[in-house]
Amino acid sequence: MKKKVGVAIxxxxxxxxxxxxxxxxxREFYLKTQGVDISVECVLDxxxxxLQELGVPEECIAGSIAEVVANPMVDIVIETIGGVGVAKDxxxxxxxxxxxxxxxxxxxxxxxxxxxxxxxKRNACGLYYEASCVGGVPIIRTLLDGVQANHITEMMGIVNxxxxxxxxxxxxxxxxxxxxxxxxxxxxxxxxxxxxxVEGFDSTYKLSILSSMAFHTKVPYTKVYRExxxxxxxxxxxxxxxxxxxxxxxxxxxxxxxxxxxxxxPTFIPSAHALASVNDAYNAVYLRGDAxxxxxxxxxxxxxxxxxxxxxxxxxxxxxHSEIKYSTYKNTANADSATKFVxxxxxxxxxxxxxxxxxxxxxxxxGIFAKYGVSIVKLSQKAREEVGEGETPRLPLIxxxxxxxxxxxxxALAKIDATDFAKVQAVIRVEE
Amino acid sequence: MKKKVGVAIxxxxxxxxxxxxxxxxxREFYLKTQGVDISVECVLDxxxxxLQELGVPEECIAGSIAEVVANPMVDIVIETIGGVGVAKDxxxxxxxxxxxxxxxxxxxxxxxxxxxxxxxKRNACGLYYEASCVGGVPIIRTLLDGVQANHITEMMGIVNxxxxxxxxxxxxxxxxxxxxxxxxxxxxxxxxxxxxxVEGFDSTYKLSILSSMAFHTKVPYTKVYRExxxxxxxxxxxxxxxxxxxxxxxxxxxxxxxxxxxxxxPTFIPSAHALASVNDAYNAVYLRGDAxxxxxxxxxxxxxxxxxxxxxxxxxxxxxHSEIKYSTYKNTANADSATKFVxxxxxxxxxxxxxxxxxxxxxxxxGIFAKYGVSIVKLSQKAREEVGEGETPRLPLIxxxxxxxxxxxxxALAKIDATDFAKVQAVIRVEE
Numbered sequence: 082m083k084k085k086v087g088v089a090i091x092x093x094x095x096x097x098x099x100x101x102x103x104x105x106x107x108r109e110f111y112l113k114t115q116g117v118d119i120s121v122e123c124v125l126d127x128x129x130x131x132l133q134e135l136g137v138p139e140e141c142i143a144g145s146i147a148e149v150v151a152n153p154m155v156d157i158v159i160e161t162i163g164g165v166g167v168a169k170d171x172x173x174x175x176x177x178x179x180x181x182x183x184x185x186x187x188x189x190x191x192x193x194x195x196x197x198x199x200x201x202k203r204n205a206c207g208l209y210y211e212a213s214c215v216g217g218v219p220i221i222r223t224l225l226d227g228v229q230a231n232h233i234t235e236m237m238g239i240v241n242x243x244x245x246x247x248x249x250x251x252x253x254x255x256x257x258x259x260x261x262x263x264x265x266x267x268x269x270x271x272x273x274x275x276x277x278x279v280e281g282f283d284s285t286y287k288l289s290i291l292s293s294m295a296f297h298t299k300v301p302y303t304k305v306y307r308e309x310x311x312x313x314x315x316x317x318x319x320x321x322x323x324x325x326x327x328x329x330x331x332x333x334x335x336x337x338x339x340x341x342x343x344x345x346x347p348t349f350i351p352s353a354h355a356l357a358s359v360n361d362a363y364n365a366v367y368l369r370g371d372a373x374x375x376x377x378x379x380x381x382x383x384x385x386x387x388x389x390x391x392x393x394x395x396x397x398x399x400x401x402h403s404e405i406k407y408s409t410y411k412n413t414a415n416a417d418s419a420t421k422f423v424x425x426x427x428x429x430x431x432x433x434x435x436x437x438x439x440x441x442x443x444x445x446x447x448g449i450f451a452k453y454g455v456s457i458v459k460l461s462q463k464a465r466e467e468v469g470e471g472e473t474p475r476l477p478l479i480x481x482x483x484x485x486x487x488x489x490x491x492x493a494l495a496k497i498d499a500t501d502f503a504k505v506q507a508v509i510r511v512e513e
Numbered sequence: 514m515k516k517k518v519g520v521a522i523x524x525x526x527x528x529x530x531x532x533x534x535x536x537x538x539x540r541e542f543y544l545k546t547q548g549v550d551i552s553v554e555c556v557l558d559x560x561x562x563x564l565q566e567l568g569v570p571e572e573c574i575a576g577s578i579a580e581v582v583a584n585p586m587v588d589i590v591i592e593t594i595g596g597v598g599v600a601k602d603x604x605x606x607x608x609x610x611x612x613x614x615x616x617x618x619x620x621x622x623x624x625x626x627x628x629x630x631x632x633x634k635r636n637a638c639g640l641y642y643e644a645s646c647v648g649g650v651p652i653i654r655t656l657l658d659g660v661q662a663n664h665i666t667e668m669m670g671i672v673n674x675x676x677x678x679x680x681x682x683x684x685x686x687x688x689x690x691x692x693x694x695x696x697x698x699x700x701x702x703x704x705x706x707x708x709x710x711v712e713g714f715d716s717t718y719k720l721s722i723l724s725s726m727a728f729h730t731k732v733p734y735t736k737v738y739r740e741x742x743x744x745x746x747x748x749x750x751x752x753x754x755x756x757x758x759x760x761x762x763x764x765x766x767x768x769x770x771x772x773x774x775x776x777x778x779p780t781f782i783p784s785a786h787a788l789a790s791v792n793d794a795y796n797a798v799y800l801r802g803d804a805x806x807x808x809x810x811x812x813x814x815x816x817x818x819x820x821x822x823x824x825x826x827x828x829x830x831x832x833x834h835s836e837i838k839y840s841t842y843k844n845t846a847n848a849d850s851a852t853k854f855v856x857x858x859x860x861x862x863x864x865x866x867x868x869x870x871x872x873x874x875x876x877x878x879x880g881i882f883a884k885y886g887v888s889i890v891k892l893s894q895k896a897r898e899e900v901g902e903g904e905t906p907r908l909p910l911i912x913x914x915x916x917x918x919x920x921x922x923x924x925a926l927a928k929i930d931a932t933d934f935a936k937v938q939a940v941i942r943v944e945e
Contacts, residue, residue, distance in 0.1 A: 379811065
């Protein structure tokens with residue numbers, strides 16, 4: 082039995098365009114392999130040149146969102162506009178007309194899934210967002226239908242291609258942040274205003290979506306500790322390498338008896354760790370479950386076609402499954418009050434200090450760390466810094482701590498920074 | 514709305530036992546997170562000591578398969594017996610009573626899916642087998658519901674933990690095959706009769722299942738070219754390493770205009786390839802799709818709990834989805850006659866010859882390769898072999914070829930082997 086399904090695409094940018102081409106080019110293939118005939122009934126985009134470039138036939142071009150949602154041939158609406166403005170308005174209009182929605186919009190899902198899912202449920206239609214996280218890698222399908230047998234206790238991932246590209250360049254070519262960013266912009270990997278990526282917002286949205294699913298509780302993005310990569314120095318990447326570490330912008334989610342811990346920040350991981358060799362625009366997510374032990378999913382995290390793969394796989398799923406699976410947790414605007422969030426999280430630390438090259442300085446610094454209960458694994462002095470004439474010579478001192486709490490380290494470093502013999506230059510968390 | 518689902522487990526060995534404990538220990542968790550109350554209604558196993566060890570209550574122990582399938586409380590039957598004997602009979606009995614079946618049995622699915630699926634369809638019940646391939650890694654869910662948007666053009670994987678453990682030991686510790694096998698047996702990674710694993714049968718079953726799904730056509734295991742690891746010498750692993758290669762028992766599936774190509778054999782891959790660092794009992798599958806580019810799934814490929822994770826995730830899926838997805842291809846006893854299978858496949862080759870240390874030998878060997886159209890990338894002589902007094906000195910000659918066809922290489926090597934100045938010692942395929 083063949084099934085006929087009509088779709089509309091809102092926004093024919095990079096992902097929307099890739100989705101259009103994938104659907105059109107594979108129509109026969111899906112009919113043959115999935116038993117479903119998916120036709121693009123209409124598209125909505127103001128950029129007519131772009132529509133022409135993609136080869137959209139004129140009769141497929143809708144004049145307004147009202148026209149799209151009123152079209153009885155449209156069963157599924159694909160939203161690839163992005164952001165929380167019109168995208169959200171359009172999605173709500175589609176859901177209210179009983180059309181299932183497939184979206185690649187992490188910001189919207191992260192911020193508004195509670196609202197959108199409520200409308201979807203009320204109208205008995207589905208809301209699918211595999212494409213919102215990690216491009217073509219089916220991480221959401223895996224969390225929903227592949228590893229449900231497990232208490233997921235830990236999640237670590239590289240989910241932003243822009244920052245991973247920049248950090249890979251800084252690591253491999255010794256480039257500084259600004260140079261690597263400019264190259265990423267030139268290649269189209271980074272936007273003109275790169276804030277959303279480099280300051281970790283994009284990763285934060287994705288971690289909020291993925292950890293909500295993995296830990297079966299609403300994790301608002303506002304609960305995610307966030308730190309971007311714009312203050313990372315190439316010298317710290319190089320020094321970390323000497324210690325056997327690779328720097329990545331990681332999303333980290335942990336779920337234990339203490340509560341849920343979610344954070345996005347530059348992190349040193351052992352260079353032998355599977356995530357350390359995830360380079361350039363590749364992404365990966367590592368999960369630990371109480372039954373499955375650990376698994377990792379790896380692939381292209383962005384781009385027109387890898388993301389279209391996720392969009393279209395969701396479309397096929399929606400077209401071939403009548404069951405709609407909503408969040409497996411209480412999807413509210415805020416966190417579930419029963420869920421505790423750990424804010425004073427535990428980590429090991431890499432600290433770079435600039436210290437006076439004088440006898441006794443090391444002892445004083447070690448003493449401060451000890452006083453705050455932070456124990457040190459490694460101390461390493463580097464070659465003297467250049468200072469002005471007459472000034473006390475200074476040198477970089479690298480400290481690697483044992484696993485300790487965030488607060489202890491903060492307090493110790495505040496104390497050190499207040500002395501006249503040492504200044505804190507860089508603090509980077511270390512995951513073993 | 515909470516749903517109640519009863520399951521029976523047939524065979525409480527390693528995987529069955531892990532499944533029992535997972536279901537019992539997570540019952541509350543599944544009720545809370547998946548909205549389904551899964552109770553183990555009965556188990557079937559003749560080993561009463563094992564049942565006691567697992568803490569199975571007496572009232573849960575069934576006396577016969579007839580009792581299990583007649584039990585109206587049982588909705589889903591889990592088969593963890595293995596093999597194609599009673600396991601298959603029991604599965605058929607369960608399906609005929611309208612019970613959905615979840616199985617970890619790769620041999621049975623590979624050999625009999627056409628028969629079992631027909632019975633399942635006729636009785637409107639499901640047949641799920643995520644656990645048959647790659648333990649806790651949701652590769653089957655991914656192929657069914659995660660990457661369906663793609664023409665999958667290539668699949669490469671390490672899907673057998675026993676052989677990967679042995680090859681890892683041979684690689685890292687320089688052990689010979691027999692020593693590494695004995696250690697694997699001592700640790701319980703290899704069976705007393707290791708044939709099924711080391712000769713590649715297990716991998717062949719898995720590749721038949723995975724490539725059928727990936728390429729949307731029936732790939733009988735008999736169509737898979739198979740070569741095991743028992744003839745691999747530690748010296749070839751060591752020499753390969755010098756050339757930048759790591760040896761793995763790979764399953765390889767390709768789907769192109771020429772047809773479907775499926776093979777299982779020891780393979781040299783570049784040591785920088787993502788699969789090269791999949792060590793010990795870990796497994797991984799690498800997929801290439803026309804939209805998604807490449808992805809890799811990695812995790813524990815065997816063991817009680819990783820495999821139980823897959824079994825139980827299938828149980829939850831069956832319990833929460835009323836839609837049953839059968840094979841997306843024509844599932845018959847034999848290959849679809851419309852599908853071409855490539856047998857003279859293309860590959861690069863590593864060849865170790867033992868050659869006479871005499872002027873002109875190299876030229877003669879190069880000449881034979883050239884005559885058969887095989888071009889050589891690298892030639893490398895090793896230190897002289899020990900020979901008896903008076904015999905012509907011999908030395909190992911390593912030849913790495915360009916990508917060529919299997920038949921050309923076979924013909925060239927047969928010719929070389931028939932000479933008196935060179936003998937073929939080892940032939941290993943190379944994937945770049």
